[in-house]
Amino acid sequence: MSAAARAMARADELAGCSERAGEITRRYGTPELVAARELLEAWMLEAGLRTRVDRAGNLIGTLGAGERPAVVIGSHFDTVVDAGRYDGNLGILLGIGCAEELAGADPAHDLTVVAFCDEEGTRFPTAYFGSRAFLGAPLPDGALTDAEGATLAAGIDIAGNAAAEPGSGLPANAVAYLEAHIEQGPVLEAEGHPLGIVTAITGGAKLTVTLTGTAGHAGTVPMGLRRDAFSAAAEIALAVERLARDDGEAVATVGEVAVAPGAANVIPGRAAISIDLRHPDDERRGRLLGRVREIVADVAARRDVEAAVDVVHDERSVVCDPALGERMRRAARSIGLDPPSLASGAGHDAVVLSDHVPVAMLFVRCAGGISHNPAESVTEDDVAAALAVLTAVVRSAE
Ligand SMILES: [Zn+2]
Secondary structure (H helix, E strand, C coil), X not given: CCHHHHHHHHHHHHHCCCCCCCCCCCCCCCHHHHHHHXXXXXXXXXXXXXXXXCCCCCEEEEECCCCCCEEEEEEECCCCCXXXXXXXXXHHHHHHHHHHHCCCCCCCCEEEEEEECCCCCCCCCCCCHHHHHHCCCCCCCCCCECCCCCEHHHHHHHHCCXXXXXXXXXXXXXXXXXXXXXXXXXXXXXXXXXEEEEXXXXXXXXXXXXXXXXXXXXXXXXXXXXXXXXXXXXXXXXXXXXXXXXXXXXXXXXXXXXXXXXXXXXXXCEEEEEEEEEECCHHHHHHHHHHHHHHHHHHHHHHCCEEEEEEEEEECCEECXXXXXXHHHHHHHHCCCCCCXXXXXXXXXXXXXXXXXXXXXXXXXXXXXXXXXCCCCCCHHHHHHHHHHHHHHHHCCC
16 A cells, blocks of 8 residues: 555544544544544654653654654644544645654654644633643643533543643754644636645634724614614625735625624624735735724724724734745755745644744645545545655655
8 A cells, every 4th residue: 555545544533533433533631632643753753753642642753763854743633523534634744754754764853743632722721731831831720621611621631741840842863843734715727737836825804893883773764864783894894805806815704793782673783804914925915914904994984873893803824934935945946846835724733833833835736625524525636645755755865
């Protein structure tokens, strides 16, 4: 069996580790998460990696004696609810495949493969819990609870390794972090490319815009005398959509709307909308954010409603290391591919790693661009191509 075929078969086997039958749901701190990690650990040992589990529950496999510069390959093995089988898992399986391909070789780099225990934050209100803990950050507050009231501390009891040494799991001699991930978008498929080189992981801002007008009777207040908070919110939503479209690279989404009092015969006195605004270029995102504030102020003034803009968070973009990207591109060309450059609209563990080591990401074409869905699908040929690229980077000095 080829290493790519093995990775595909292993992804199928991992899919069996699920909290609910008939779907793939594997959240942090569950026995199923631990079962998946045990499978990964067995495959790592077969591939000749030395393994350990850290305090949070990340699985770390190493190849080499620490005398050569180390390449770290990783991704996450937790999932969203009713997930597909490749998001995250594929990146780990490719790391293990890389170790297998290098068996008996004399690679220029040591290899560390990391399986992060929680990237999705599906169960507890954490962000990048696994990769932050891998880098030695203190574990989040154990009193955090999931929707059922179970504590993170109880989850750590199940998934973590209390006996592990604290501190960063990043090798001192690490020179690169590589993450292969399904694209989660339709570009590679549309353009006929098996692989893409990620140039940047798009940062984003999340805002809440609250508009306050005057509630009133839907039958008695003439149109010209209304202060309708929802109509103002709707006008803002459409203007923000136009703003992102005109930019070409930005994406903007109004995904939450709350209207009060919320009755069919009452003019809305209050409306709140969320705005998720992303752009790979931080400066341009900052300018767009300024434009959003202007739009809100303009609409509010014209419609005589009060407006408040609250920036809930604003995360910077991460630029992937151009030299690492170039090395992956050369490796891809040597197997007859010409991967395009593209930005990642979704966040990944590479965002956290980028503060400590140069990072690069390789996207693998996925059918229909579908992710976070049981319909996630990749081909064995594309997986083989990704494996060849990663292996070449670990194998060669340049
Ligand atoms: Zn993922």
